[in-house]
Amino acid sequence: MRTPVGACSAALLALVIALALFAPALWGDQASAVDVDAIQQGPTAAHLLGTDSLGRDVLARVLVATRLSIELAVTATLIGVATGTVLGSAPSVLPRWAGRIVTSAVNIAVAFPGLLLALFFAMIFGVGTKGAVLAIGLAMAPAFARLTQTLSAAVAGRDFVAAARVAGVGRVRLLVRHVLPNIGEPLVVNATISAGMALLAFAGLSFLGIGVQAPAYDWGRLLGEGLNQIYVNPTAALAPGVAVVVAGLAFNLFGETVAGVVGARASRPSPLKGSAPAAAAAPAACVGDDRPVLLVDDLHIAFPGPAGQPVTPVRGVSFTVGAGESVGVVGESGSGKSLTALGVSRLIEAPGTVTAARLEFLGTPLLRAPEPEVRGLLGTSLALVFQDPMTSFNPTQRIGRQLAEVSEQHQGLSRGRALDRAVERLREVRVPAAERRARQYPHEFSGGMRQRAMIAMGLMGEPRLVIADEPTTALDVTVQRQVLRLLAQVREGGDGSGQAALLLISHDITVVAQSCRRVLVMYAGRIVEDLPTADLHTAARHPYTRALLAAVPALDTDRDAPLAVIPGRPPEPGQVTAGCAFASRCSFADERCGADEPDPVNVGAVGAMHRVACWHPQDSESRSRTSGVGIKTAGGGA
Numbered sequence: 001m002r003t004p005v006g007a008c009s010a011a012l013l014a015l016v017i018a019l020a021l022f023a024p025a026l027w028g029d030q031a032s033a034v035d036v037d038a039i040q041q042g043p044t045a046a047h048l049l050g051t052d053s054l055g056r057d058v059l060a061r062v063l064v065a066t067r068l069s070i071e072l073a074v075t076a077t078l079i080g081v082a083t084g085t086v087l088g089s090a091p092s093v094l095p096r097w098a099g100r101i102v103t104s105a106v107n108i109a110v111a112f113p114g115l116l117l118a119l120f121f122a123m124i125f126g127v128g129t130k131g132a133v134l135a136i137g138l139a140m141a142p143a144f145a146r147l148t149q150t151l152s153a154a155v156a157g158r159d160f161v162a163a164a165r166v167a168g169v170g171r172v173r174l175l176v177r178h179v180l181p182n183i184g185e186p187l188v189v190n191a192t193i194s195a196g197m198a199l200l201a202f203a204g205l206s207f208l209g210i211g212v213q214a215p216a217y218d219w220g221r222l223l224g225e226g227l228n229q230i231y232v233n234p235t236a237a238l239a240p241g242v243a244v245v246v247a248g249l250a251f252n253l254f255g256e257t258v259a260g261v262v263g264a265r266a267s268r269p270s271p272l273k274g275s276a277p278a279a280a281a282a283p284a285a286c287v288g289d290d291r292p293v294l295l296v297d298d299l300h301i302a303f304p305g306p307a308g309q310p311v312t313p314v315r316g317v318s319f320t321v322g323a324g325e326s327v328g329v330v331g332e333s334g335s336g337k338s339l340t341a342l343g344v345s346r347l348i349e350a351p352g353t354v355t356a357a358r359l360e361f362l363g364t365p366l367l368r369a370p371e372p373e374v375r376g377l378l379g380t381s382l383a384l385v386f387q388d389p390m391t392s393f394n395p396t397q398r399i400g401r402q403l404a405e406v407s408e409q410h411q412g413l414s415r416g417r418a419l420d421r422a423v424e425r426l427r428e429v430r431v432p433a434a435e436r437r438a439r440q441y442p443h444e445f446s447g448g449m450r451q452r453a454m455i456a457m458g459l460m461g462e463p464r465l466v467i468a469d470e471p472t473t474a475l476d477v478t479v480q481r482q483v484l485r486l487l488a489q490v491r492e493g494g495d496g497s498g499q500a501a502l503l504l505i506s507h508d509i510t511v512v513a514q515s516c517r518r519v520l521v522m523y524a525g526r527i528v529e530d531l532p533t534a535d536l537h538t539a540a541r542h543p544y545t546r547a548l549l550a551a552v553p554a555l556d557t558d559r560d561a562p563l564a565v566i567p568g569r570p571p572e573p574g575q576v577t578a579g580c581a582f583a584s585r586c587s588f589a590d591e592r593c594g595a596d597e598p599d600p601v602n603v604g605a606v607g608a609m610h611r612v613a614c615w616h617p618q619d620s621e622s623r624s625r626t627s628g629v630g631i632k633t634a635g636g637g638a
């Protein structure tokens, strides 16, 4: 509003609204007073813009018509926005087939010009004010439906929505509580701009005689009447025309100005850094000590590729996480770590597909059990902690409310008791002044604090498994250590929540080595090595694991020598060929590696688990920082 355009549009809009409110009271009598002695006069001192065919004052009529014109435009806009929002959000709550029908109908409707649709509906609803309002409102709906779909899709991909889904929040509630509040701002801005368009459309329909009918009058009707006497008193046609243009401009410019402000705010980087979200929990399902919390056997995750053929970024991943165990997953970017976590959490959306020989959480087969049962189980016993600092919490809700939602949903606690529990949990993760903090919004938290709050959200129940996907990547080293310590305490039950297993995903092998007892090394969608962390530095046998370790500088690293790097890049999911995916970067690779993909085999001592998927697993003795690493040099040699 500080720009000249912003200030002018705000002032114009205020003037239009003031006229709509007060003009009928101030000039209503004058506008309807018939003066047979002054029929179709041009501008005079008594009638500044002349008179119409019954001698009525044109200026007074234009001013008084403001109310009806604005009322109709705003009503049509509200109908358009409401119908569009319902149509746009319906696909996310309806069954898939019904959602597709709605989306296709909207896509077809959007292809027609708005005015054509308005005329079509006007014919259906008949001549008159009501018909015109419905016609223009419904003609606006497809554009708003498309906008809602696009905005919802953007919000639906954010971490706090994923967290809410894992927490078992139903589709309708997800839409109402988490998606719609986050798309409200752009919708309102667009509605303001559309109100200007509606004003023009109304003027058009009334001008054509299928809008407002006599004796009522809006600017379009006055324009039509004025045209009949354009050669006698042109101002009778000009005045309502100018009114339509000025009011339309006021709405449009105001909307554009607000859009500019909103856009600038959205693109401004946050002053806060770090953090993530989580979903969470309640009474833990019962599982025997010897039964794993999570059992993943031959997990595949596929998506349709660009050329129609499926790509499979996760290819036959198998592992288990025992009760209270801490398992780390490491690998380069794109190796499938996050997808594995999403697959396990049942957060892969169509057209993605998840298949597995077995995928069990606390003994429940996640791919076969009924959806409500799975949602209830994950919502009460699984906690997720994500990386992204700004997308982890719903920005429109207070932290305490978001935490409390989990307990309201799953434990049936009242609002007040759920909030008390939220404060208690915030205190447990050492958020200072927890009561006050619970009333704050996510942007009022620092990165590390927000991450703690997300862990607290995971602890609203009693999670049996915490999946933390790069939880510390966005945090500085000190805060990173605090968060890792907190996760360790959660795992050990030291925070009072009971023991939980931890699946920690990181591209940083040192973070995993510090925090986990077992490490899964992923490469190109497969687990290539699975070994105890204690053996990592002494007994890692896959050339890729060794290469990752060699790339980490240590205190005794020769500072004059260049740091070890792994030349080349992992293959994209669509480019994985037969044979070992690491072969092209591995100095030990031979013909067999290029032809056959090795399956993981246990190479550990009796009773110990150490799996390696390699045709040439290296001996423990051959490992050193400079030799036996098994990566090709940048020049391609051994």
Ligand SMILES: Nc1ncnc2c1ncn2[C@@H]1O[C@H](COP(=O)(O)OP(=O)(O)OP(=O)(O)O)[C@@H](O)[C@H]1O
Pocket (backbone or CB within 6 Å): 303, 313, 331, 332, 333, 334, 335, 336, 337, 338, 339, 340, 352, 507, 572, 573
């Ligand atoms: N919805 C999707 N459709 C198609 N491909 C996808 C989809 N989501 C992820 N992928 C691809 O799957 C591969 C693995 O992705 P994933 O996010 O699991 O990697 P990651 O190991 O977690 O890497 P990062 O550490 O960068 O997150 C990537 O190549 C990615 O491009």
